[in-house]
Amino acid sequence: MQKLFLTTALFCALAAPSFAAKPAEGEKLADKQELNYWLLDALKTLDPGKNTDREGSDALRQLFEGLMNEDLHGAVVPGVAESYEVSDDKKTYTFHLRDAKWSNGDPVTANDFVYAWRRVADPATASEYAWFLELMNVENASAVVKAEKKPDELGVKALDDKTLEVKLTAATPYFLKTLAHPATFPVPQKVIEAEGDKWTQAGKLVSNGAYKLDRHDLGVQAVMSKNDNYWDAANTVLTTLRFVTVNDQNIGLTRYLAGELDWMDRTPAGQFPRLQKEYPDQAVSVPDACSYAYLFNLSDKGPKELKDLRVRQALSYAVDRDIIVDKVLQGGQKPAYWWTHWAVEGFQKPDIEMGKWTQAERVEKAKALLKEAGYGPENPLKITIQYNTSDDHKKLAVAVQQFWKQIGVQAELANYEWKVHTDRLQNQDFQVARYAWCADYNEPSTFLDYFRTGGYNNGKWSNAEYDKLLEEAKTAADTGPIYKKAEEVLIGDMALVPVYHYSKPMMIKPDLRGWPKDNVMNDWYAKDMYRVAP
The missing domain is CATH 3.10.105.10 (Dipeptide-binding Protein; Domain 3)
Incomplete structure (x- = not known):
């Protein structure tokens, strides 16, 4: 078994991997650490196992955390997993989990991942992302998805509370990259079993990410606040996130320019050249x-x-x-x-x-x-x-x-x-x-x-x-x-x-730091962001 510590061997190519929001020398934090983020469409679901769209993933990445995250360059970095071992044939991964908690104070365990992955693969869940576990080459995933085998035969097992074993059908070079996807995030079994489909409602939802859900008015906004039980809460600077739904991009731009939104990640068609000229420090386009x-x-x-x-x-x-x-x-x-x-x-x-x-x-x-x-x-x-x-x-x-x-x-x-x-x-x-x-x-x-x-x-x-x-x-x-x-x-x-x-032609306030301009995936984590004083 080859043992790899995620903070060292896996990322030795990066001189300074970003694990949290760290203001640069000479920067002074703003008094108000909030982010108002534009959404074109309403969040269809806040269930990691049932989400299918990009905007839902953006929201889920703040509420939940998987085995891996991504850094500002798109490389995988530690999430709930601190280290892992991989067998010589590259078909068995053993993950060692850090001391992490759910927002209600319960410990995050290996079984939370086992339950979540089985739930996604189980035909009874009707997850539209069940195929993702097949793509990951998790052992027996195809048979479970097709109801030819039971969910408990899926190749994922809790060896103890802090040790998760995943068996693959073949060596899969991109396997670690898949572990930052919401379909692989843990979910709280006892909450889901107690609340059923209502478990994602504000006041019921229990999360293990840097933020917790305070309010969700469908098609209007979802409001999140800093989760003090998050393992790296001490390095999380932004305190409040608002995902604001505005179906009309032109109205969205108007609200951005009025100061009601801080980040609009898709400007209206045809307007970017003008915005670049008028707001050169705010109009940005990235692959x-x-x-x-x-x-x-x-x-x-x-x-x-x-x-x-x-x-x-x-x-x-x-x-x-x-x-x-x-x-x-x-x-x-x-x-x-x-x-x-x-x-x-x-x-x-x-x-x-x-x-x-x-x-x-x-x-x-x-x-x-x-x-x-x-x-x-x-x-x-x-x-x-x-x-x-x-x-x-x-x-x-x-x-x-x-x-x-x-x-x-x-x-x-x-x-x-x-x-x-x-x-x-x-x-x-x-x-x-x-x-x-x-x-x-x-x-x-x-x-x-x-x-x-x-x-x-x-x-x-x-x-x-x-x-x-x-x-x-x-x-x-x-x-x-x-x-x-x-x-x-x-x-x-x-x-x-x-x-x-x-590409992403967007408008983003110049005082917001830590957004992933060099990550072609454009996956972002509010926990890595902060706002600077004028």
């Missing part, structure tokens, strides 16, 4: 490991028209990505001709033909493909584009509607609130739908596994060659070429319309 696309519903409930590869290709070719990033968004985004974000660690650029053509060539090829598939002026292709409430999503949907009109496609727009939109996606009640995927960890498989047969995969695309490549990558010494080939298969069969790779 963000998310990709924006339009999904095709290829399930049995999807329209027969989309079952034709030529139709899918035509719809993808016709989208002018340069106009979208240069004229509509204008925030540092890059056109996407593949799925995985270009800045993800280990990514190798795939060979995608349509990325080499001019837009005029793409449009001509799209028209020819539609004609070949039997569509024309007398028999136009009719399709519905679904998107969730947002001025930006609407702008993009309108643009795509016009791009498709140029090749003779009649597209109707359908707008739904976030929860309804995601419910419809999960139930395959759509034809073409706006979607985005943000990396769960910094490695290409976090994007590619989405389209695995049996994966999250709302469009239900399935390809045996693709599945085989992902399976091969699990144990490969060099995954780069395999992921590259998988990307080529995915786009070759046009499972989606990739549109753009995210």
Whole structure:
């Protein structure tokens, strides 16, 4: 067994890993240590095992803490785990937990992780992230998720209160990176069993992170305060967090400029160049490991028209990505001709033909493909584009509607609130739908596994060659070429319309320190932040 102490061997490459908010020399802390953070959509859930969206993860990262956290550069750093040992075959990890407490004063134990992971894998929980444990290669995860084995057969065990053992089916190089994801966070068993689905309500929720939940008005705000029982509370500076929901980005920007918000991590489309000029110390754009696309519903409930590869290709070719990033968004985004974000660690650029053509060539090829598939002026292709409430999503949907009109496609727009939109996606009640995927960890498989047969995969695309490549990558010494080939298969069969790779054009108050500008994951921890005096 090889023993590694997380504060030394694992992070020796970092000269000064950041574990807490530490003001630099000469900085004076502000008297008021609060953060008002903008949310576009309401927090759908505060249950780590049931969350599916990026904004929910941002909130959960403050309330709960897993075995690992991320530092300002995106590297994994100690969370509840102080050290770990790994077997010679890299398939058994033994984690040693620090002395940590829940917000009610109870100790955090290895069994809290066992219970949480089994709960996610258990079909009775109906967690939409059960597949994540399969991706982690936890022993028996697939069989438990499919109800072929019982949850207590999952490869995770408490050796004692402070020792957690995890068995994997294969050596998994990215395994440690997955342990900072909310799906792996511990949850309080006795609270859940006592309160049922109400356990996440303010006044009932018990958390082990740096903050505790004081109030949650759905669609308005969630208020959190410093958790004095957190193991590193002495180094936590921000005392109050407010997650404020504002569905309209333009109104959100107005409220930011009025001083009501401190951090708006997505400025309205087209406004970033102006904001950079007017507020050079507040307007910032950084790479963000998310990709924006339009999904095709290829399930049995999807329209027969989309079952034709030529139709899918035509719809993808016709989208002018340069106009979208240069004229509509204008925030540092890059056109996407593949799925995985270009800045993800280990990514190798795939060979995608349509990325080499001019837009005029793409449009001509799209028209020819539609004609070949039997569509024309007398028999136009009719399709519905679904998107969730947002001025930006609407702008993009309108643009795509016009791009498709140029090749003779009649597209109707359908707008739904976030929860309804995601419910419809999960139930395959759509034809073409706006979607985005943000990396769960910094490695290409976090994007590619989405389209695995049996994966999250709302469009239900399935390809045996693709599945085989992902399976091969699990144990490969060099995954780069395999992921590259998988990307080529995915786009070759046009499972989606990739549109753009995210950047984060945002507005952030200049007195806020400790936000992760160098972490492509953009995962942030308020415990590492502080505000300085003017």
